[in-house]
Amino acid sequence: MKKWILATAMLAAVLLSACSGTRSTSENVEHELGISLPETTSVTYADTHGGFHGDGETWIALNFTAEGAEELSGQLSEEGWQPLPMEGELRAAVYGGELDGVNYGDGVFARYSVSAPVNGWYWFFDRHSEATDPHSADGLLGRYSMNYSAAVFDADRNTLYYYELDT
Numbered sequence: 001m002k003k004w005i006l007a008t009a010m011l012a013a014v015l016l017s018a019c020s021g022t023r024s025t026s027e028n029v030e031h032e033l034g035i036s037l038p039e040t041t042s043v044t045y046a047d048t049h050g051g052f053h054g055d056g057e058t059w060i061a062l063n064f065t066a067e068g069a070e071e072l073s074g075q076l077s078e079e080g081w082q083p084l085p086m087e088g089e090l091r092a093a094v095y096g097g098e099l100d101g102v103n104y105g106d107g108v109f110a111r112y113s114v115s116a117p118v119n120g121w122y123w124f125f126d127r128h129s130e131a132t133d134p135h136s137a138d139g140l141l142g143r144y145s146m147n148y149s150a151a152v153f154d155a156d157r158n159t160l161y162y163y164e165l166d167t
Contacts, residue, residue, distance in 0.1 A: 025060055029162050033123060033151055035079055037160070038068030046112070049166065058164040059112050069158035073121065076153055081121035084152070090124055090137035094150055094163070104141070108163050117154035117161075125149045127166075 025045050030037050042063045049056035064072060077083075085091070092099040095116045096107025109116045126134045127147040140146060145167045152161045 038071050055166050060162040062160045064158045076121040081123050084120050089140045117152050120153040120155040123151040
């Protein structure tokens with residue numbers, strides 16, 4: 001009986017691992033953003049999601065060669081990404097600072113010890129149920145919770161930053 005239970009458990013583990021396709025961090029970012037990334041030179045990854053509700057944040061920094069960054073920059077302009085700088089609620093949510101007399105702290109870039117990019121492109125997707133336009137940050141800061149993904153390509157550092165927040 002013990003052999004049968006052990007064999008069943010091992011078979012289940014093998015089947016589950018075979019069925020769950022594993023993607024690299026770069027492939028996950030490609031999937032989320034719907035773009036093709038050049039080969040990275042380094043990857044930084046942090047994820048605090050977990051627990052019962054899955055709240056947390058994901059921070060990924062992908063570095064590229066100068067040639068790869070130039071290729072990516074051309075692709076982003078064709079894919080409809082917006083040129084930096086960010087404005088309004090999105091800027092306050094991602095970069096921090098003050099908006100309409102309210103201080104929103106240091107922002108995600110400061111938390112990860114990166115100065116806010118000035119030159120490049122950005123992408124935003126609001127996953128909150130109250131979002132009327134998922135590519136607009138209007139109303140983002142007035143909600144009790146935030147569920148969004150943002151990406152910023154820093155053309156000066158040849159780095160793509162991907163950030164996901166679920167509260």
